[in-house]
Amino acid sequence: MRKLILRSVVSLAALAAVSGGWYWWQTARFIESTDNAYVEGDISIISPRIEGYVATVAVGDNQAIRAGDVLITIEDSDFRAKVAQSEANVAGAEASLATIDSQITYQNARIAQMVAAQGSAGAELNRAKQMYDRYKKLVSGKIIGTQEMDDATADKLKAEAESSRINAELVAERAQIGVLNANRAEAVAKLAEAKAALMLAQNDLEKTVIRAPIDGVIGNRAVRVGQFVSPGTQLLSLVPNDVHVVANFKETQIGHMQPGQKVKVEIDAYPGQELTGTIDSFSPASGAEFSLLPAENATGNFTKIVQRVPVRIALPENSPLHGLLRPGLSVEVAVDTGSVAAPTLAQAGGWLFGAANAAPKAKQPE
Incomplete structure (x- = not known):
């Protein structure tokens, strides 16, 4: 009986190892995941183009509006x-x-x-x-x-x-x-x-009548009736319904990524709701390069730190969460790098630094 149980355990372990190895070989080795990802949207900051006193504020906090709707009027x-x-x-x-x-x-x-x-x-x-x-x-x-x-x-x-x-x-x-x-x-x-x-x-x-440039939801409303405003004054924010995800992958993860690959997206605010997005584009530089104080590694205090590259992920418009997602929500993503053939080194460089490669080179003097 003991031998039979031992053989069964060994057989099950071998089967599990083979199945796990097969799953890793076929699927898991192509998955690159991160929880350093957030929902983002192209938020419009509404500001006046003239100065004057606010006559009316036609919208309230968290109000959904359509493009062309009147937001604010200035005394005319x-x-x-x-x-x-x-x-x-x-x-x-x-x-x-x-x-x-x-x-x-x-x-x-x-x-x-x-x-x-x-x-x-x-x-x-x-x-x-x-x-x-x-x-x-x-x-x-x-x-x-x-x-x-x-x-x-x-x-x-x-x-x-x-x-x-x-x-x-x-x-x-x-x-x-x-x-x-x-x-x-x-x-x-x-x-x-x-x-x-x-x-x-x-x-x-x-210009005394300020209208909504896009469809969206009112947020961060700071304007009040009677307030004196001038060009550049931030009155409110207009958050669009169309959002996307920005995932910050380690530099060691992006070697086999390319636009068009499928991405599994899980939003912390809606557990159990899984979306399938696609890679849209790559940032032209790592996140550290866009920071307020970029690292200067030529000072002699060099410590190698794995950098992260922001990757923009497009979400499907017909998803059940369309219109419910808000910029800033935490997201976990997993990219299936096997869904599209791995890019060559030249292609990867073009996607990551396309803007730089697209710039015309100066003609060398003869």
Whole structure:
């Protein structure tokens, strides 16, 4: 009986060892796990773009909102006054431009009138010259007296003077057109400036209403009615419903990881609920490099410490926990590195430091 029991125990132990070895060879050796993982989300910090006093706060703590919903309004009386002032400036600039256009139209009519007068003066000058030449011949032949010759000479001089006067006025009127065109260009520029000021005033007025940029839940609400706020003031946080997991794996664990591999995700807040995610991307540097005081290993006090690399894990949108997960929750993850073929060394370097490898190299001098 003892021999039989001993044989049974040995057989069971051997079977367990073989089964365990088979499981390790087929599955366990491809699993990389860590409990240094957390739920994260792209939290939006809501801040005003103008300064003023808060008129209303339309949301409360932990309230779910949709993109485009009104969150906060700022007193807008001053901004409405600036819009009205800018509209008046635009109207004044448009009136000035219309006045100059009317002056240009009138000036063109004046030029046309002077051109007609120039033709009339030229005809009169031509007639006076012909009379002068005719009387000059008659005087030389002693057919008429000097009185008629004096009248012809006076008419000729008068016609020449009138023609010169009209020509000078025509030059002046045409020069005035140039002045009016310059004034019009200035008026057009002032109108454009007034319209730009009006647009800025309208933009500032629109900024008095702060709307939600995304769907999410209100958190960390620090704004209150009557509070004076300025650009950059943190009013509240908007936590999105779409979250992901960031797992900090040891540098010795990421050698066989690559995007697309399956990840088993267990959230401490929901025991028994297991999600299946996928590796989305790798951080371009270890967590220590992004710390406030990065380690300086060239000081002579070097102690080798295993570094951790943040790995982003995407969660399925149709999971039963969608909308329930909150950034900051603790997570345990296990990556099945056998679900996708292990990457080559060049591929791993590209995934881990893709941003650096993608940067164009400077051309070496010949």
